[in-house]
Amino acid sequence: MNYNQLAADILELVGGERNVLSVTNCMTRLRFQLRDTKLANVEAIKNLKGVQGIVTKNGQFQIIIGTDVSNVCDELKKMGSFPESTTGNEEEKKGILAAFFGTLTAIFTPVIPALAGSGMIKALLALLVAFKVVEAGSGTYQLFTAFGDALFYFLPFILAVSAAKQFKCSPYIAAVLAGVLMHASVGSLEPATAALSIFNGNVINFNYVTMFGFLPMLKVSYGGSVIPILLIVWVQSKIEPWANKISPNALKIFLAPMITIIGTGIIGLFVAGPLGNLVGNILAIVFNFFNDYAGWVIPLLMGTFCPFFVMTGMHYCFAPIQTIQYATLGYGTILGPGMLASNIAQGTASLTVGLRTKNKDMKQIAYSAGFTGLMGITEPALYGVNLKLKRPLYAAMIGGGVAGLYAGITGIHTFSSTTAGLLALPVYIGGDSIMNVVNAIITIIISIVVTAIATLILGFVDPIEEKTTKETGGNSGKGKADRLSVKETIGSPLKGKVVSLEQIPDEVFSKGILGQGIAVIPSEGKVTAPCDATVVSVIDSKHAVGLQDVNGTEILIHVGLDTVGLKGEHFECLVTEGQQVRKGQTILIFDMDEIKKAGYQLITPIIISNTDDYLEVIAADTKQVNYGDGIITIIR
Template sequence: MKYEKLAKDIIANVGGKENVNGLTHCVTRLRFKLKDESKANTEVLKNMDGIVTVVKSGGQYQIVIGQHVSDVYDDVVSIAGFTVDSEEESKEKLNPFNAFIDIVSGVFQPLLGILCATGMIKGLNAILISTKLLESSSSTYMVLNSIADCLFYFFPIFLGFTAAKKFKLNQFIGMAIGGALVYPTIVGIAGKTMDFFGITMVMPASGYASTVIPIILSVYIASKVEKLLKKIIPDVVKSFLIPFFTLLIVVPLTFIAIGPVATGASNILATVTMSIYNLSPVLAGLFLGAFWQVFVMFGLHWGLIPIAMNNISLLGGDPVLATVMAVSFAQTGVVMAIMAKTKDKKLKSLCIPAVISGFFGVTEPAIYGITLPKKKPFIVSCIIGAITGGIIGAFRSTLYSVGAMGIFVLPSYVNPQGVDNGFYGFVLAMVVGLVLGF
């Protein structure tokens, strides 16, 4: 094990494996759910080689590692004997906001890698079409498009799986509910009214393909139904009768009530966010660009992910999250300047990997290891981040897919109809962020 010692030290200083309710990881952080955070030696962990810092946010005890976090995670899981897919019930009661962040991160976090990949392919396809290297009628385009759209079109199935894991429902039941929402016959009657044993069911005009909120709510309800059924169905027939009754209850209920209500809520959310953005795209960009790194530090950025996914599903693109994607270049420019000026060999050695990860959109090593401890560079990066957000807002740049970061996000700004001013506005914001930051 490459990180055996670090993994053992982490386990010991979070209060031992018996103090851990659950463990996941994201791009740079180990995300623990601890039974008692007071048992963790936070200062010891912060000063440990191999750890950037420790953050407590959203009901999670987050240890910032860096881009090799997945390797450290594997060693921690192996040494502690954790079951990767299991998570004990936490006795800690989260406030509503922390609970929301916890749910959103738990549902969307496992999909970020594949979201990034398919989004880049979608952008690449748009570039090939706009440069006339491909025709939309060609079989090559159709194959690439199927790869690019497969995740988003069948999003309810993927979210059914991750939401089921989060809500402790049988994950295959979650997938089955998602599959019912995108079943071809159901997709074909979008916008029509039908009945289920005499009960009217109104199908949304846009259908349920690519939707976010309906499946998450349905899986949450299903988790409650399954929990109730486990109490009343005999053990000898639980394996098939629990899925049988859960699906028979939840899927029709989704089409009758949950889906229409969730779709209405989705439309309201899209309308409200776009109304706020349209009041002044520049001010929206300035605000989000200025505080985005603060949001990331405390895990609050997860709150914008479902809004962006919802806007892309209903409107075809999202201009809100689009305003913050050049902030990482402002942070990277600042760190490049520190690297160029410092005589401190240790600081310079920290700057090199931070700059590399910054170009790929991962800024935690730069924030926690370099700019935040020095305060002024962090404030400068926030100011420059605001400027990049303002530029993106002024050009009304739009994200057409979510997941990619840093230089890899470029294809996500390409309009499926062809390269437009929004794309050039984002490129300008990237350059300005990097140069002004430096």
């Protein structure tokens, strides 16, 4: 893969450097925050070699690359000065819930590799001890324990820095505040005890100390905690700008940080920290309730619906909850068991496709993505194979659900956090019985067997078989044979001079990135429907309309080049998305003279967006067209 070329193509198609507010990456995705997501050419990006798919969630424009994503991101960052994240006013407005999960995801995404690496160290150590390569309590054991536990114990420091970047405040002051939470002088205070009774007879005990002679402060252990430091850094993001504002310039270098540390520290120790700790304790009780009375529910739901959590990025939002579980219970059930079942199922479905497909490209992608899925990275399998073919995704959900149900019934859990896959088996080693890891192995076997059988039963439409049937005229079924003789003619939506796509001074159109078609230099400022169709998209800037006819043909009519820059001026769109239109109906009018005066070319591409669905898209060999004249012929 040419990382530099792919990065350059992506940057151009997301709207250029000026449209990028920030870019970062997780394990498989480029995560953009764009000024205007409508400027991103989604279909063209999807068609780039090396791109598995696109997701737009929580204010992020996410491009799925696979395990090579860090190399592409590095090349992107060489091409422009992009911050890693932003919460500026230019970001699209979102609902409260979407904003919350988006912020949580943005904070935890950079930490995921460190969490996974640390978890694998603990898994490796458990494996070495189980096979008596390393003796528990030895110097080597203590050293590797430090390697594996450091992140989890000092997690407040790591999250403080990541949260500060997201909340746009000083990461160094945030780290200081994390240090305040964990400082020995705070931990050594002698406390008194109080208790709070909550639902189901559960009691939360509180230790507190008296500060300033009268004010009680809860004494909490913050090592490995999650919610307290996130709340504290959020408080810092409110106090820090105020401190900078009131501090004289001559004193700002020390006065503003001092005010921020003291003000945030007091609020953190007395309010935000204890509140976050209380939330964590309540969540722990909820976890215990599910584990005691309905332990099968979460693994079953996670095993079945994890692909949809991955598509929306919601799986990252479970990471802080899982971390709280480790801190309070010593083990995890939220992500590990269910995601193990689901990830193995995703990989198995992809590998089964690889075994059955006759398409060489699909076979290569399916094998590579399937193996990666078995290791716990499922986006390539999900977007590159299973979601694209649909039925393998259903098979993976069946297999993941059945295996997740078994994992829940047997009560398996993880003892540290890592990517859920075959290599994660050592994190199931621990406790008083070996059955936890044995049941994890059985979960994997169930996931593989059920998913493979479901994939074979449900089948899938093999691209090579469909293409061969069309090209050779093979009669594998009456429906397919009938389609071979179908020709469809698309009428011209404009009156004017006809030119080929190759003559358009824009590579996105001239190279056929968006699909095959033709172009017209209009002589009148009117666009009519080229056929009976449904309006599927209307660009906000009113210069382009997408249609779909009754046969499923997708037609893009794009008036002028770069006319998005006019922001709708000199255009009037007469239709709305979802509206049915008849051939010859006027759908768009535009002021040719004013557009030319503004310096824009009026050459108008007419593109068949789903060109790959057809045997051939043939442009008419003519110089001039009137409204409704045949301009494109499609052979099915």
